Amino acid sequence: MHNVLKRIELQGFKSFAGKTVLDFPARVVAIVGPNGSGKSNIIDALRWVLGEREAKKLRGDTLDNLIFAGNAKKSAVGLVRVALYLDNRKRGFPLDTEEIMLVRKADRSGTSEFTWNESEIKLKDLAPILARGRLGSRGLTIIGQGQSDIFVRSSPEERRMMIEEILGLKEFRLKKHACERRLRASRINMDKVQAMINELSPHLRFLRKQRTRFEKRSEIENKLRNFENEYFSFHYHKLKGTLARALEPITQFLEEQKTREKEIKVLEEGLRMVSEKTSGLSKAKDIRRTLTELFDEKSTIRKDLGRLEARIEFQQPVSSNNPSLTDITDTVQTLTKEIESAILWDSMSDIKDALGSWLRRLKDLFKKGLASDSSDLVVSRKKLEHDIAAIDAKIKGLRGEEEQLAQEWESANQEFREQVEQLELKKNEFRELEQKTQTQFFEKERFQLRLSELEREWQSFGHSIDELRNITKISKEIDSSGLEKKMVRLRTELAAIGEIDEGLVHEAKESEDRYEFLSRELADLKKAVSDLKNLIKDLDEKIHSDFRSSFRKINEEFNKYFRLMFGEGKAKLKLQTYKSKDINLEEGAEITTDEDEENQELRAGVEIDLSVPRKSIKGIDMLSGGEKSLTSLAALFALISVSPPPFLVLDEIDAALDEKNTQRFAELVKEFSKKTQFVLVTHNRATMEAADALYGITMGDDGVSKVLSLKLEEAV
Numbered sequence: 001m002h003n004v005l006k007r008i009e010l011q012g013f014k015s016f017a018g019k020t021v022l023d024f025p026a027r028v029v030a031i032v033g034p035n036g037s038g039k040s041n042i043i044d045a046l047r048w049v050l051g052e053r054e055a056k057k058l059r060g061d062t063l064d065n066l067i068f069a070g071n072a073k074k075s076a077v078g079l080v081r082v083a084l085y086l087d088n089r090k091r092g093f094p095l096d097t098e099e100i101m102l103v104r105k106a107d108r109s110g111t112s113e114f115t116w117n118e119s120e121i122k123l124k125d126l127a128p129i130l131a132r133g134r135l136g137s138r139g140l141t142i143i144g145q146g147q148s149d150i151f152v153r154s155s156p157e158e159r160r161m162m163i164e165e166i167l168g169l170k171e172f173r174l175k176k177h178a179c180e181r182r183l184r185a186s187r188i189n190m191d192k193v194q195a196m197i198n199e200l201s202p203h204l205r206f207l208r209k210q211r212t213r214f215e216k217r218s219e220i221e222n223k224l225r226n227f228e229n230e231y232f233s234f235h236y237h238k239l240k241g242t243l244a245r246a247l248e249p250i251t252q253f254l255e256e257q258k259t260r261e262k263e264i265k266v267l268e269e270g271l272r273m274v275s276e277k278t279s280g281l282s283k284a285k286d287i288r289r290t291l292t293e294l295f296d297e298k299s300t301i302r303k304d305l306g307r308l309e310a311r312i313e314f315q316q317p318v319s320s321n322n323p324s325l326t327d328i329t330d331t332v333q334t335l336t337k338e339i340e341s342a343i344l345w346d347s348m349s350d351i352k353d354a355l356g357s358w359l360r361r362l363k364d365l366f367k368k369g370l371a372s373d374s375s376d377l378v379v380s381r382k383k384l385e386h387d388i389a390a391i392d393a394k395i396k397g398l399r400g401e402e403e404q405l406a407q408e409w410e411s412a413n414q415e416f417r418e419q420v421e422q423l424e425l426k427k428n429e430f431r432e433l434e435q436k437t438q439t440q441f442f443e444k445e446r447f448q449l450r451l452s453e454l455e456r457e458w459q460s461f462g463h464s465i466d467e468l469r470n471i472t473k474i475s476k477e478i479d480s481s482g483l484e485k486k487m488v489r490l491r492t493e494l495a496a497i498g499e500i501d502e503g504l505v506h507e508a509k510e511s512e513d514r515y516e517f518l519s520r521e522l523a524d525l526k527k528a529v530s531d532l533k534n535l536i537k538d539l540d541e542k543i544h545s546d547f548r549s550s551f552r553k554i555n556e557e558f559n560k561y562f563r564l565m566f567g568e569g570k571a572k573l574k575l576q577t578y579k580s581k582d583i584n585l586e587e588g589a590e591i592t593t594d595e596d597e598e599n600q601e602l603r604a605g606v607e608i609d610l611s612v613p614r615k616s617i618k619g620i621d622m623l624s625g626g627e628k629s630l631t632s633l634a635a636l637f638a639l640i641s642v643s644p645p646p647f648l649v650l651d652e653i654d655a656a657l658d659e660k661n662t663q664r665f666a667e668l669v670k671e672f673s674k675k676t677q678f679v680l681v682t683h684n685r686a687t688m689e690a691a692d693a694l695y696g697i698t699m700g701d702d703g704v705s706k707v708l709s710l711k712l713e714e715a716v
Contacts, residue, residue, distance in 0.1 A: 003027065003677050004092065004133075004646035006099070007085040012077040013048070014041040015705040017068040022707060026692030027673040031681045033697035038705030039681045040145045042697075043651045046679075047142055049082040049104045050135060051114075051123050057138070059145075067108060073702040081105045092133045092646060102126075128178075131171035134645045139165040140636055141645055145681070148653035149628035151635045152620050156576050156605025163606060166639040167550050169543050176539040183532040190525040197518050204515055207508035224490040229471060231483045232458050237473045239451045267422055287398050287405065291349055294398070298391040302356065305384040309363075312377045331365050349399070353392065550642055551575075557638035561668075565630040565661060568613045573635075575604035608635075629656040637668055644675035651681040659686075666690040 005024045010016040015038035022042065033039050044058045048066065055063050070076030086093065086100040093100055097117060106112040114121045116129070127136075135141055139162045143150055151159060164170050335358055342354050458468045555573050562571035608620050612627060623631065633653065640648070654665050666686040669678055673692075680687055688694065696708035 002087055002089060004087050005084075005677055005679065006087050007083075008042070008045065008049075009081075009083040009085075010042070010045050011082075012068050012080040013045045013082055014038065014066060014068065015699060015703065016041060016045075017070075017074055017077060017704045020705070020707055022695060023709075024677070024679065024693075028669060028678045028680065028691045029693045029695065030688050030691030031679070031695045031697060032683065032688060037697040037699045039697045040651055041705065043142060043144055043649055043681060045082045046084070046649055047138075047144070049084045049102060050130060050142075051104075051126055052138070053123070057144075063106070063110075064108060066106070068704075071703045074704055079105060079107050086133075086646075093129060094132055095129075128171060128174050131165070131174050132168075134165060134168045134170070134643075136165055136170065139170075140639065140648075141165065142649040143636075143651060143653050145651040147651075148656050149625065149632045151632035152608065152623065152628040156607050159573075159606035159608075160604070163551075163554065163639060164543070164547065166645055167546060167643045169546055172539050172543050176536055176543070179532050179536045179539065183529060183536065186525050186528045186532065190522060190529065193518050193522045193525060197515065197522065200511060200515055200518070204508075204511050207511050220490050220493050224487060227483050227487050227490070228458075228461060228463075230474060230478060231480065231487065232454065232468060233471045233474050234478045235454055235480070236451070236458075236468055236471060239454060264427060287401055291395060291398050294391050294395050295349060295352065298356075298388055298395070301384050301387050301391070305381060305388065308377055308381050308384060312381065327365060331361060335361070349395065353395065553642045554638050557641045558635055561634035561637045561641075562610065562631065565634050565664065566613055566627075569611050571608065571610035571631065571634065574607050574609055576607040577604045626656050626658070626661075629653065630661060633657075633665065633668075637672065640672055640676050644672070647677035647679065649679045652683065654680075654682055654684045654687050657684075662686045 003024055003026075007021060007023045009019065009021050011019045031039050031042060040059070044060075044066075048058055052058055053063075055061060055065070058066065060066060067080045068074075068077045081103065083101060083103045086102065087098075088095060088100045089098055095117065101115075101117055103115045103118075104112065105115075114123060114126055116126070121129075130136055140151065151162065154162065161170070161173070164173055338354065338358065342351055455465055455468060459465060551573070558573055559571050563569060608631065610620070610631065612623070620628070620631070636648075654662050657665055662684050663686050666684075666689065669680070669687070670690045672678075673690075680691065682688060693709065697705055698708065699705050
C-alpha cells in the first residue's frame with residue numbers, strides 16, 4: 001500500500017512562524033506534544049489548504065489570526081503558506097501526474113490564492129477535484145479536536161453528506177448541486193428571455209408589417225429599375241447612335257463646303273483675270289470714236305467735193321457723149337454683185353463706204369465726154385479726193401484693228417461667260433451643301449433635344465446622369481409602349497404604398513435579429529434545462545444506486561463495531577425522509593411531499609437507531625459524551641471498512657475513551673491502516689504505540705512551534 005498523504009509544509013501558519021516540513025512516510029503517524037504546543041494547528045493547516053473558509057472551523061476569530069502574529073521575541077510575518085503533497089500514482093485525482101502539490105497562500109490584506117501543481121485554481125473548482133479523491137475540509141476525513149462525537153451530534157442531512165463523502169459520492173452530489181444552480185439560473189434566464197420576447201413581439205409585428213411593405217416596395221422598385229434600365233438603355237444608346245450617324249454627313253458636308261469655297265476662290269480669281277483681258281474695250285471705243293470722226297471728216301470732204309464738182313459741172317458745157325449700153329450693163333452687173341455681198345454686212349460704216357464708192361462709179365459712168373473744168377477746181381477736186389483716199393486708208397486700217405479687237409472681245413466674252421457659268425455652278429453647289437448642312441444640323445439638334453429630354457426624364461426619376469451614361473447597352477428590340485405602361489403601373493403602386501421610414505426598416509431588422517437571438521437563446525435555455533434535468537436525473541440515479549448498494553453494508557458494519565465498542569447492544573442507520581427544499585425539476589409544477597420512494601430516499605437524512613446495554617435509551621440525545629464518541633467511532637470504522645478513504649486525520653478523538661476502548665481504538669487503527677493512512681494527534685500511550693512514526697511538537701519561549709520526528713521502527 002502506498003501513502004496518499006506524503007508531506008505538508010507550513011510557513012507563517014499560526015504558531016509555525018518559519019518553514020516547517022512534516023513528511024508522512026508511515027501508514028500511521030502520530031503527532032504528540034504538550035497542550036498548547038501547536039499540535040492541532042497542523043490539523044487546522046490541513047483543513048485550510050483543503051479549502052476551509054470559516055474561521056471558527058479553524059479555531060480562530062478571523063482568518064487574519066491564521067498568520068503568525070509575532071511577539072516580543074519573534075516578529076510577525078505578512079504571509080501564510082501551506083503546501084500539501086499527495087501521491088497520485090493511482091490517478092485518484094483528475095490530473096495526469098505522479099504527484100500533486102496543492103498550495104494555499106494568503107496575506108494580511110485578505111488576498112488568498114490556490115495553486116494546483118503551480119497552476120492557479122479557484123476554490124469552487126478545487127472542491128470537485130478533492131471530492132473525486134474523497135477529500136474535503138469537513139466531514140469524517142478530518143475530525144478535529146473536540147469532534148470525536150461529530151457523527152452523532154450532526155443532523156441527519158449532515159450524516160448523509162459524511163457518508164456520501166466517504167463513499168466518493170460527494171463528487172456527484174456537487175455536480176448535482178452545480179446542475180441545480182445552473183438549472184435555477186437557466187430557469188430565471190429563460191423567464192427573462194421569455195419576458196423580453198413577449199415585450200418585443202407586439203412591436204415586432206408592427207415592424208414586420210413595415211418591413212413587408214418595404215420589401216414589397218423594394219421588389220417593385222427593383223422591377224421598375226430593371227424596366228427603366230431596359231427602356232432608357234435602349235433609347236439612350238439608340239439616340240446616341242443616331243446622333244453619331246447624324247454628325248457624320250455634317251462633317252462630310254463641311255469638308256465639301258471648304259472644297260467648294262476653294263474652287264469658288266479659284267474661279268473668282270480666273271474671272272478677275274478674264275475681266276482684265278476685256279480692258280481692251282476702251283481701245284475699241286477710241287477706234288470707234290476715231291472712225292466716227294474720220295467718217296464725219298470724210299462726209300464733210302465729200303460735201304465739199306460735191307459742191308466743187310457741181311461748180312465744175314456748171315462751168316463746162318454738157319457733153320453730147322452718152323454712156324454706151326455696154327458700159328451701163330457692166331456697171332449694173334458689178335454693182336448687183338457688190339450689193340448682194342453688202343447685204344450680209346453688219347457694219348454701217350462699211351455699208352456707207354460702199355454706197356459712196358457705188359455713187360462715184362455711177363457718176364464716172366456719166367462723166368465721160370464732159371469738158372474739162374478749170375484747172376483750179378480740178379486741183380481742188382484732186383486734193384479732196386486725195387484726202388478722201390487718205391481717210392479711207394485710215395478707216396480701213398482702223399477697221400482692221402476694230403475687227404481684231406472684236407474677235408478678241410468675242411473670245412474674252414466667251415471665256416467670261418464660261419467662267420461665270422462655272423462660278424455660278426459652284427456657288428449653287430455651295431448653297432446646296434449649306435442647305436444640306438443646315439438641314440442635317442436641324443436633324444442633329446432634334447436628336448440632341450430628344451436625348452436631353454431623355455436625360456431629364458431619367459433624372460426626374462431620381463437617378464444620376466452618370467448612371468445613364470454608364471448604363472449597359474442592350475442589343476435586343478424592346479416594346480417601348482409596353483414598358484412605358486408597366487413603368488406607369490409600378491410607379492402608381494409605389495405611390496399607393498407611400499414612403500417608408502428607413503429607420504423603421506433598420507429597426508425591424510435589428511428587432512428581428514434580436515428576436516431570433518432571443519428565440520435561439522430561449523431554445524438553448526430550454527434544451528439546457530432539459531439536459532440539466534436529464535443530468536440531474538442521471539446523477540440522482542448514480543447517487544441513489546451507489547448509496548443504496550453501500551448503505552446495507554455500512555449498517556452491518558456499524559452494528560458490528562457498535563457491539564465491539566459497547567460489548568453488546570445493537571445499532572442501525574436508517575433513512576428518514578423530510579420535506580424537500582431542492583429545486584422542483586418539472587417546469588411549472590408545484591413542490592409537494594408526495595414523492596415516490598426513490599425520490600424520498602434521495603432526499604432522506606440518516607437517523608441512528610440504537611440500544612445500549614443495561615440502559616433504556618430512547619434517543620441519541622440521551623447518550624453520554626463517551627457513548628457518543630464510541631458511537632461515532634463505530635460509524636467511522638463501519639464507513640472506512642466499506643469504502644476506505646485515502647487518509648484520515650483524527651485530532652484527539654480518543655480523549656473521551658476509557659483505557660479499554662482506547663486499546664480497542666488503537667487496535668482498529670492498526671488493522672485499518674492496511675486500507676487507510678492515519679494521521680493522529682494524541683496524548684494516549686496506546687494510540688502512540690499503534691503509530692509507525694511520531695512527531696513531537698514543542699514550543700519555546702518565543703511562541704514558535706518546533707517539530708521533532710521519530711520513526712518507531714528505527715527506535716526499536
